[in-house]
Amino acid sequence: INDKNIELLTSRIVSLNKSFIEADSEEEILKSFLNSYLFIILLITMILFSGGMFVRSLVLEKSNRIIELILSSCTSRELLFGKVLGLSLFGIFQFLIWIAIGIFLHQTNTLNFSTINNLGYQFLFFVLGYVFYSSIFIGLGSIVSMDHEAQQLTGYLSIFLISPIILAVEIIRAPNSVLSLLLSYFPLTSAPVMLLRLNTTKSSLTEIFSIVLVLLFSLYVVVYLSSKLFRIGILNTGKKPSLKEILNWLRTK
Known part of the structure; x- marks a missing residue:
């Protein structure tokens, strides 16, 4: 075999290897995208289902005056703690069901956990996102009738x-x-956006830590404001409060 034929065969092998590498790379990107999408859909489903159910139950309790009967045997703070605990346990129950489904899909090779990057960080943002939105539902849900x-x-x-x-x-x-980056630092979109980014790019520890701090601070503010709205809003029935009335509720000590 002369040098020209050797060069021709070598170039074809290199070209073939490149095509396989590109195919594998595209497949990995697709798997990462689908895994990220799965986490976001799971987060949204849990938040909207449990949060919506909480708001509807609170509206029912207020319309039937059951809330007044409940408050005769406990304080609003105790009731709020019970609601938060119940909502959290319900969310954990949903999450365990999804984990069981995920394990089943993994065993049937439908879902591959090995393609999920930064699983620990994704779980952290998943929990923070769920608690953050649950706290918002508790606060705003208490003002509707x-x-x-x-x-x-x-x-x-x-x-x-x-x-x-x-x-x-x-x-x-x-x-x-x-x-x-802007959506990552905006509390209302931070968790779902980070679920996407963590599975497709390598974020620095400083960036992840700063976004977590923003979410934790936002969570503290939301819980503080929601507790004020809940304390007054659960006894408010009939007319929907105006923005001025809601601001007055938030100013009360």
Whole structure:
């Protein structure tokens, strides 16, 4: 075999290897994208289902005056703690069911956990996102008294939850762009956006730590404000409070 034929065969082998590498790379990217999407869908489903159920039950208790009977045997703080605990346990129960489904899919090779990057950090943002939105539902849910108001509330919050899905392709294509970073630091979109970014890019520990701090501070503020709204709002029935009245509730000590 002369040198020309050897060079021709070698170039074909290199070209063939490149095609296999590109195919494997595209497959890995697709798997990472699907895994990220799965986490976001799971987070949104848990938040909207448990949060919506909580708001509807609170509206029912207020309309039937059951809430007044409950408050005759406990304080509003104790009731709030019980609601938060119940909502959290319900969320954990949902999460365990999804884990069982995930294990089944993994065993049938439908889902491969080995392609999920930064699983620990993704779990952290998943929990923070769930608790953050649950706290918002508790606060805002206590000021509504009608079913249609509860549906409107759920619809408004779902806009922020669904927006990362709408922008998912852009976020995955440029995970370190200005848009991706802004959405990562914005508390209402932080958790779902980070679920996308952590599976498609390598974020620095400083960046992850700073975003977690922003979420924790936002969670503290939301819990503080929600507790004030809950204390007064659960006894408010009939007319929907105006923005001025809500601000007055938040100013009370």
